[in-house]
Amino acid sequence: MTRRGIERLAMIAILPLALAAPFLAPAYMTFFTFICIMIVLALTWDVLGGQMGYNSFGNILFFGIGVYTTTIVQIGLFADVGAYTAAYGVETIELTRNQFLIGLAVGLVAAPLLAVAAAAFLGSGLLGLRGQYFAIGTLGLGIAGGELAAAWGWIGGAFGVQVPVFPGEVLERRLLFYFLAFALAAATFLTLKRLYAGHFGLAINAIRDDEDKAEAMGLYTTRYKTIAWCIAAFFLGIAGGLVGQINGYIEPREVAFAGASFGIWMVLMAILGGKGTIWGPVIGAILFYLMKEFFWQQFFGWQRVALGLLIVVIVVFFPIGILGWLKQRFPARFGPSVDMVARAKPGAGSDGARR
Amino acid sequence: MDMIGLLFEAPPLALQLVIDGVLIGAIFALIAYGMALVWGVMKIVNICQGEFVILGGYISYYCWEAGYPLVLGVTAASIALFALGWLLYRTIIFRVVEQDLFISILATFGLAILLAQSMNQAFGADVRTADAGLGNWFLFDNLVSIAAIKLVAFGATAFVAALLIWFMRRTRLGQAIRATSQNARAARILGIDTHSVYAFTYGLNAAICGAAGALIAMIWVIAPFGGLIYTVRAFMIVVVAGIGNLPGVIAAGLALGIVESFIGFVLGAQFQIALIFVLLVLILVGRSLRLRRQRKVLE
Amino acid sequence: MTALLEIRAASKHFGGVIANHAISLVVPEGRIVGLIGPNGSGKSTLFGSIVGAHPADEGSIAFEGREITKLRTPEIARLGLIRTYQQTRIYRKMSCVENMLISAPAARETFLDMLRPRNDADIGEAEELLEFVGLYAKRHLPAGSLSFGQQKLLEFAMALMNRPKMLLLDEPTAGINPTLINGLLERLKRVNADLGITLFIIEHNMRVIMNLAEHIYCLAHGELLAEGSPDAIRGDQRVIDAYLGVR
Numbered sequence: 001m002t003r004r005g006i007e008r009l010a011m012i013a014i015l016p017l018a019l020a021a022p023f024l025a026p027a028y029m030t031f032f033t034f035i036c037i038m039i040v041l042a043l044t045w046d047v048l049g050g051q052m053g054y055n056s057f058g059n060i061l062f063f064g065i066g067v068y069t070t071t072i073v074q075i076g077l078f079a080d081v082g083a084y085t086a087a088y089g090v091e092t093i094e095l096t097r098n099q100f101l102i103g104l105a106v107g108l109v110a111a112p113l114l115a116v117a118a119a120a121f122l123g124s125g126l127l128g129l130r131g132q133y134f135a136i137g138t139l140g141l142g143i144a145g146g147e148l149a150a151a152w153g154w155i156g157g158a159f160g161v162q163v164p165v166f167p168g169e170v171l172e173r174r175l176l177f178y179f180l181a182f183a184l185a186a187a188t189f190l191t192l193k194r195l196y197a198g199h200f201g202l203a204i205n206a207i208r209d210d211e212d213k214a215e216a217m218g219l220y221t222t223r224y225k226t227i228a229w230c231i232a233a234f235f236l237g238i239a240g241g242l243v244g245q246i247n248g249y250i251e252p253r254e255v256a257f258a259g260a261s262f263g264i265w266m267v268l269m270a271i272l273g274g275k276g277t278i279w280g281p282v283i284g285a286i287l288f289y290l291m292k293e294f295f296w297q298q299f300f301g302w303q304r305v306a307l308g309l310l311i312v313v314i315v316v317f318f319p320i321g322i323l324g325w326l327k328q329r330f331p332a333r334f335g336p337s338v339d340m341v342a343r344a345k346p347g348a349g350s351d352g353a354r355r
Numbered sequence: 356m357d358m359i360g361l362l363f364e365a366p367p368l369a370l371q372l373v374i375d376g377v378l379i380g381a382i383f384a385l386i387a388y389g390m391a392l393v394w395g396v397m398k399i400v401n402i403c404q405g406e407f408v409i410l411g412g413y414i415s416y417y418c419w420e421a422g423y424p425l426v427l428g429v430t431a432a433s434i435a436l437f438a439l440g441w442l443l444y445r446t447i448i449f450r451v452v453e454q455d456l457f458i459s460i461l462a463t464f465g466l467a468i469l470l471a472q473s474m475n476q477a478f479g480a481d482v483r484t485a486d487a488g489l490g491n492w493f494l495f496d497n498l499v500s501i502a503a504i505k506l507v508a509f510g511a512t513a514f515v516a517a518l519l520i521w522f523m524r525r526t527r528l529g530q531a532i533r534a535t536s537q538n539a540r541a542a543r544i545l546g547i548d549t550h551s552v553y554a555f556t557y558g559l560n561a562a563i564c565g566a567a568g569a570l571i572a573m574i575w576v577i578a579p580f581g582g583l584i585y586t587v588r589a590f591m592i593v594v595v596a597g598i599g600n601l602p603g604v605i606a607a608g609l610a611l612g613i614v615e616s617f618i619g620f621v622l623g624a625q626f627q628i629a630l631i632f633v634l635l636v637l638i639l640v641g642r643s644l645r646l647r648r649q650r651k652v653l654e
Numbered sequence: 655m656t657a658l659l660e661i662r663a664a665s666k667h668f669g670g671v672i673a674n675h676a677i678s679l680v681v682p683e684g685r686i687v688g689l690i691g692p693n694g695s696g697k698s699t700l701f702g703s704i705v706g707a708h709p710a711d712e713g714s715i716a717f718e719g720r721e722i723t724k725l726r727t728p729e730i731a732r733l734g735l736i737r738t739y740q741q742t743r744i745y746r747k748m749s750c751v752e753n754m755l756i757s758a759p760a761a762r763e764t765f766l767d768m769l770r771p772r773n774d775a776d777i778g779e780a781e782e783l784l785e786f787v788g789l790y791a792k793r794h795l796p797a798g799s800l801s802f803g804q805q806k807l808l809e810f811a812m813a814l815m816n817r818p819k820m821l822l823l824d825e826p827t828a829g830i831n832p833t834l835i836n837g838l839l840e841r842l843k844r845v846n847a848d849l850g851i852t853l854f855i856i857e858h859n860m861r862v863i864m865n866l867a868e869h870i871y872c873l874a875h876g877e878l879l880a881e882g883s884p885d886a887i888r889g890d891q892r893v894i895d896a897y898l899g900v901r
Contacts, residue, residue, distance in 0.1 A: 055457045057464075125640035128647055132400045132456050133639055136590055140635035143583070147629030158625075200768035202748070202756040209745035216705060216743075217757050217816060218731030227768070260468065260580075267461065276747075305476055308469030315461045316450050 007279070018186075022178050029174045031293070033246065036181035038289045040188045040239045041262060042269035042281035044232040047192065049267065050275030051201065052228055053208030054127070058138030060263035061145040062233035064256035065118055066111035066240025068155055071163050071250055073110045074103030085156040097167045108180075108241050115237030116230045123226040130211075139259070146257030160251035163244060177246050184242065188235045193278050195231070204228050208276075264311065265292075272314055274323025283322055359621055371499045372616045378505040379574070380612020381512040382567050384605045386585055387592035388519065389563035395598040396536040396556045397452055399459040403467035404589050405582030407561045410470060411436050411568025412577035413478055419485035425573060428485070429511065432565035440561025444554040452553055467582060475579035484576045508570040515566055520601070532556055536599075584628060591635050594642065657719075658683040658820055658852050659704070659735075664713035664723075666696075666703050673699040675876045676713065681820070686846050686853045688867030690860075690887070692897055696876040697856045698740060701822050705737045706730045718819070734819035740828065740856075742805040746798030750789055750808055753797050754780035757812040783811045787841065803830040807838075814845065820852040821845075827862050835859075839866060864888065872896065 022029045041063070048054040075081055079093045095103065122141065129137050150158040166173040195201055203224045206214040215221050243262075244250045254261075265288065273284025291310065295303040320328070361368065386408060393401045414435050415428030443466065451459040489503035523529040535542040535552045543549050571577060592611055596603030614634075619627045659681040666674040674696045681687045689697050703710040706727045715723045722730050745753050758776045784790045787807040792800060797808055806829060813821055826842065827835050839862060845851050857863040863870065864884040872880045872887060874896040880887060887893055 055460070125644070126636070128643040129639055132460055133594070133643070135457060135460050136400065136402075136587075137636055137639040140587060140632040140639075143587075144629050144632035144636065147626075147632065151625045151629055194771075195769065198767075198769055198771050199756075202752055202772075203768070205748050205752070206745050206756045209747050210743050212707075212727075213739075213743040213745070214756070215727045216707070216731055216737060217812065218728050218736075218759075219756070220728050224768075264464070264468065271461075302476060304472040305469060308465060308472050311465035312447060312462060312469060315458060315465055316447055319454075319458050 010279075018182050022175055026171070026174075029178050030246070033174070033178045033181045035286055035289050036178075036185040037239050037243055038265070038269060038285035039185045039282050040181075040235055041266035042273065042285040042288075043185075043188050043192055043278075044235050044239075045266040046270040046275055046277075046281045047204070047228050047232045050270055050277070050280070051196065051208065052204040052225065054130075054225065055135045055267070056138040056229075057135055057259070057263065057267070058141035058145075059232060059236060059266060060142040060257055060259050061122075061138075062115040062119060062236040063240035063243070063262060064142075064145050064149065064252070064258075065115045066237035067244035067250055067256040068149065068161075068240075069111040069114045069237070070104070070107035070241030071161055071244050072155055073107035074100070074164060075161070077103045077106060082154050085154065085159075085161055092162060093164055095164045095167060100164060100167055103164070104245065108238055111241040112234045112237035115233040115240075119229045119233035120226060123229045124222075127222065127225040127229065142257055142259045142263055146253045146259065149252035149256060156250070158252060160249060160255070163248045163250060177242060181239075181242055184235065184238050189278070189282065191231075191235075196278060200224070200227075205276075268311055268314060271319060271321055274321030274325075277321075277323045280321055280323040287322075367499050372620055373613055374499065374501055375505070376613030376616035377609050378501075378509045378612070379616070380609035381509050381605075382570055382608075383585075383588050383592060383611055384608025385512050385516060385567045386564055387589040387596070387604050387608055388516070388601070389560040389567075390586075390589040391593045391596075391598050391600075391604060392532075392556060392563075393560045394593060396532055397448075397553050398456070399448070399452060399463065400456070400590070401557075401560065402460055402463040402586055403470055403582070404560075404564055405585035405587075406467045406470035406474070407436055407440070407564035407582075408568035408571065408585045409474060409577050409579065409582045410439070411565030412572035413474060413483070413568075414565065415569030416483045416485045416572045416577065419487075419573075425485075425487055425507075428572075429566050429569040432569035433562040434565075436565030436568075437558040437562035439558075441554050441558035443561075444557040448557055449550060449553065467586070471580050471582055478579060480579060482576045482578045483572065485572045487573050502574065505574050508574050511570060512567070515563070516605075519563070528552075528555065584631060587631060587635050591631075591638055594638060656683050657681065658717065659854065660716045660719075661700075661704070662714045662716075664700070664703055664710040664715060666699055666708065666710050672876050674703065674710070677873070677876075677878050678713075679871050679878065679881070681852060681854050683852055684846070684850055685869065686842070686855065686867050688863040688870040688884075689854065689856045689873065690858070690863060690870060690893075691873035691879070695873040695896075697873055698824055699876075700873070701737050701824055701856065704730075704822060705735060731816070734817070735822070736813045736816050736818040736820075737822035738806075738809045738813055738824055738826065740824040742802065742809050744797040744800075744805050744808055744812070747796055750784060750793045750795060750797055750800070751777065751780050753808060753812055754783060754815050757815040759817050780815060783814055784808075786814075787811045788837070803834065806830060810841075814849075814851075818851060820854065823853060823855045825856055825858060827857065827859050835862065842866060860888075 021032050025032075045056065045059055048056050048059075072081055074095075075084055075093065078095060078099050084093060126134065126137055126141070149155060155161065203214070203219055203221075206217075206219065207221050207224060211221055240256065244255065247255055250256055257263075269284040269288045270281045271284070272288055273282065274280030292307065295306045295310075299306045318325075386404060390401055390404050393399055411432035414432040415425070418428035418431055419425065447462065447466070448459075451462045487504040487507070489507065491500045491502050492506075493500050523533060531542070531547050531552050532555070534545070535547060535549050539549050542552070568577065588611060592604055592607040596607040615627065615631065618630050622630065657680045661677060661679050663676045663678055664674055665672070665676055677696075677700060689700070691697050699708075702708050704715055706722070706725050706729070709724050713723070714721060717730070717733055717735050720733070722733065722735075745756070748756070755772055755776055758779070781790060781793060784793050787810060789800075789804060789808055789811065792804070797805065800808060806826065810823070810826065823842075827838060830838060842853060842855075843866070846853050853866075855863065855867065857866075867884060870882065870884055870887045871878060872890075872893050879896055880890045880893050882890065
């Protein structure tokens with residue numbers, strides 16, 4: 001079967017599976033939901049990290065902005081945010097079903113917009129940095145986000161915010177967020193697939209391989225870089241909004257701007273699967289999340305240490321990722337091809353006819 | 356902003372902040388020197404720098420708790436960290452030393468997480484400090500107070516720095532390190548075993564961090580997840596000063612200490628960490644804009 | 655003949671080193687002009703100044719009568735002035751066809767073009783040009799896996815894909831198998847004659863440049879030493895001295 005055939009089959013097979021999954025295994029619904037979120041995180045990191053060669057440790061900032069924006073907007077539509085956060089969750093607000101859903105919808109629209117605005121603003125400065133300077137500059141960005149949120153009392157400061165209680169049954173809430181997360185993952189995947197297939201994908205790949213050459217060939221690289229970051233921020237903003245809601249409680253350093261968990265996982269998932277590919281981050285996200293769950297069950301207490309070790313092992317011993325390894329192992333199926341056949345339509349003299 | 360007014364009304368207060376800043380800034384400079392060493396010689400930005408510092412702090416803390424003198428704590432921390440650094444190089448870092456930069460950043464970032472989580476498990480999440488019990492010195496009618504241990508730490512920092520300079524300039528190993536940093540391939544051709552040089556350099560850096568951490572445990576506090584901020588401080592200092600610019604590293608380190616001490620005073624401690632990271636972003640962006648105007652690329 | 659590229663008294667220094675001093679020259683439209691000079695005489699620096707990689711400190715550079723001295727690299731490239739590099743610069747992990755596609759005229763590129771899939775016309779053109787330089791069979795290989803000489807040919811094809819009005823070629827034959835040089839010369843002449851692309855070529859191989867160029871400028875120590883027809887340059891004592899190191 002050709003590569004494209006496998007790809008198409010996978011995409012067709014996933015849809016009914018994903019739709020049926022929560023009904024086949026309802027106990028694992030939250031697990032499936034997080035798999036979808038992880039796929040979004042890995043895919044969006046790969047836009048810059050894999051496809052464009054800009055390794056960001058700060059994408060978690062956009063995620064965090066999404067976390068806060070969604071819930072603060074949801075609360076702010078129907079209550080006074082300052083008073084609500086000042087009560088540290090002692091006084092909760094009871095939203096009706098409609099209020100909750102409207103608030104969520106507006107919040108999930110506002111979150112990506114704010115995240116994109118932040119990416120556009122920060123990108124103009126930070127995307128001029130290269131190599132390790134960009135990596136560490138963005139690392140600072142993610143942490144600065146968390147610390148600033150922790151110092152800002154209006155949004156709850158270090159104590160965080162209690163998410164409004166979902167007015168309905170537990171199962172209903174789980175289903176709602178599962179389907180939202182799945183829709184987001186699917187939208188992210190299809191959007192990026194489309195973008196990578198076009199001029200945009202070529203341009204950011206060119207920036208990865210030789211940015212100065214791309215400029216010398218007439219590409220406005222800064223524009224591409226900023227748009228790439230905005231696209232990542234858009235989906236991350238929504239993902240953050242969903243995670244905050246699913247979690248039911250928002251806190252700046254561990255939930256929203258969680259650099260030590262989501263922030264580093266997204267990098268790792270993309271690398272594990274194979275960075276610079278569209279399927280790599282998807283495979284990496286699923287595999288990594290399975291491993292993470294396994295660690296959490298097996299190494300009680302030491303799971304975070306084990307995870308740290310896993311990071312080192314993957315990066316040091318397996319930096320090419322699963323798809324990279326497949327390309328090396330089976331070049332005939334996954335690698336490039338040489339064909340020695342002459343061109344089907346010989347273009348004799350057509351050089352002159354080009355103009 | 357009342358705090359700024361206070362500074363004008365009571366000039367000794369400003370002096371207090373400057374002194375505090377200089378004393379702590381010297382330790383920042385020491386950590387940054389270690390980072391610049393690894394960066395210059397091995398072309399690796401060592402993200403687990405701060406975790407080495409914290410680990411050194413724990414070693415000296417437990418020495419202090421067991422009742423040993425402070426000097427022993429500093430020495431033990433340096434020796435243990437040298438061994439750890441050497442071991443890490445021989446097991447992990449040597450695999451990433453001549454690969455692309457991002458791999459080494461990510462690998463040392465992974466090590467940072469591994470070390471921080473291990474320390475959290477082993478030593479608990481509590482904030483620790485080794486109180487030397489040396490008391491305070493008072494100046495200007497008790498308006499300015501200086502913890503004696505900070506002066507001792509400053510002296511120790513200066514001593515370690517002098518030792519390092521002597522080592523790099525005068526010993527054969529120091530010369531081998533400098534040769535490797537200028538051109539690793541040429542050094543290899545001339546018979547220098549660059550992997551040994553790298554292993555030693557990485558161990559030396561860890562030892563420097565260990566000593567710095569031992570001092571920090573005495574004058575400040577340490578906590579398992581407090582490492583990253585030291586990495587970022589060191590990184591900022593090296594970026595501002597440049598690699599291989601020792602006076603620059605010292606000046607930038609002291610300046611950072613003073614800036615932090617004023618920021619912490621004026622805006623409050625809850626903003627201090629946030630502002631360090633904001634400062635990092637500003638420094639990097641400022642530098643990139645300046646280079647862009649000259650149409651050079653920061654690489 | 656109108657002047658396509660006109661440089662007036664351009665100077666460039668890096669720190670205390672004067673790389674170019676008051677260089678004035680003209681490249682007329684539709685011609686092939688050569689630029690020679692010993693190593694370190696400032697040829698590549700001049701190219702860098704022309705395409706805006708590091709703008710000239712003094713003097714002016716005009717393309718089609720328009721001042722471009724201070725424009726940025728991509729803007730100059732979009733005017734149809736493209737350079738190639740002495741050490742090849744290609745997108746190593748992308749296939750040859752992709753290398754070509756990304757070089758398609760950037761002028762067409764608007765925000766919506768980014769979303770559009772690759773179009774067949776561009777692919778056809780890319781394959782045609784790859785065939786023109788003899789790389790058609792390798793079109794799906796990553797460009798980084800090509801030999802140095804093949805990378806140079808690919809870079810040349812990429813420049814053509816951009817449909818430039820003028821090409822600045824930095825030592826196009828260096829590193830190319832000598833048996834292939836004649837073929838390359840043939841192609842350069844065809845590009846000039848059939849496509850009407852003006853060529854400005856740095857070259858160390860005297861046989862090549864004397865054969866190719868209609869007019870030659872010679873630099874030494876960052877200054878313009880001599881100019882003239884290939885025959886005049888060949889006989890110029892100052893040029894011979896410069897190459898032999900006599901001052």
